[in-house]
Amino acid sequence: MASEENDEPILLDDPNSKYVVAFDPLDGSSNIDANVTIGSIFAIWKRVTDGKSDIKDLLQSGENIIAAGYTCYGSSTQLVLAIEGWGVNCYTLDPSLGEFILTHPNMKCPKKGAIYSINEGNAAYWDEPITKYVHSKKFPEKGKKAYSLRYIGSMVADVHRTLLYGGVFMYPGDSRAPEGKLRVLYEVFPMSFIMEKAGGKSTTGKKRILEITPKKIHERSPIILGSSDDVEEIEALYKEFSKQD
Numbered sequence: 001m002a003s004e005e006n007d008e009p010i011l012l013d014d015p016n017s018k019y020v021v022a023f024d025p026l027d028g029s030s031n032i033d034a035n036v037t038i039g040s041i042f043a044i045w046k047r048v049t050d051g052k053s054d055i056k057d058l059l060q061s062g063e064n065i066i067a068a069g070y071t072c073y074g075s076s077t078q079l080v081l082a083i084e085g086w087g088v089n090c091y092t093l094d095p096s097l098g099e100f101i102l103t104h105p106n107m108k109c110p111k112k113g114a115i116y117s118i119n120e121g122n123a124a125y126w127d128e129p130i131t132k133y134v135h136s137k138k139f140p141e142k143g144k145k146a147y148s149l150r151y152i153g154s155m156v157a158d159v160h161r162t163l164l165y166g167g168v169f170m171y172p173g174d175s176r177a178p179e180g181k182l183r184v185l186y187e188v189f190p191m192s193f194i195m196e197k198a199g200g201k202s203t204t205g206k207k208r209i210l211e212i213t214p215k216k217i218h219e220r221s222p223i224i225l226g227s228s229d230d231v232e233e234i235e236a237l238y239k240e241f242s243k244q245d
Contacts, residue, residue, distance in 0.1 A: 020046075028155065072157065082194040087106050087107070113227045127241075129237035168230040168234065185217055188209055192209040
């Protein structure tokens with residue numbers, strides 16, 4: 001196991017263990033005192049080594065994920081679960097039963113949305129594609145509607161809204177942090193796996209997220225994910241500016 005809260009992985013001695021899991025036990029914890037929706041995130045892989053578990057079991061491509069999910073602790077408690085070959089389903093806790101009930105079967109992210117989600121406090125440090133994209137959503141061409149800005153600062157909450165309503169969530173790299181802020185194993189991979197299984201897309205801007213093979217357990221990456229049309233618009237801007245370079 002690997003946790004965002006532990007410097008080193010937790011390696012088990014059981015040679016019969018078959019899986020590894022990476023998890024963020026409490027995403028958005030800085031929002032607890034404000035009673036904002038927070039959550040837990042996880043991803044699961046099959047082991048690739050024999051005998052005692054090894055760090056190699058954790059440092060796999062996102063394409064090898066077999067299941068991922070997150071929970072939302074807010075006005076209700078929900079579990080969103082994506083399993084390879086099964087799609088994406090959302091279960092809501094019924095406190096009277098103490099059971100999770102399937103409430104959102106076969107979730108699909110809308111192909112296009114009308115919401116963008118990003119920390120605009122970092123705008124001075126963004127690269128040109130992100131700057132141009134956000135400007136186009138705030139000041140659209142004649143005949144087009146402006147997008148709404150929605151940014152909670154809790155990845156679970158922002159991605160959950162994006163999955164349900166469409167649009168795009170962005171935590172890009174910038175001049176201060178070219179590699180981005182969010183961790184590949186605990187946040188970027190599981191959310192990207194879920195979004196893709198729901199018909200959306202996830203990218204660094206230049207590369208599909210799930211094609212990354214991390215070199216360390218706390219590696220970071222930029223992330224742009226959400227409705228396929230919105231993400232493709234941003235990818236096109238990255239290609240446009242790369243040609244100018």
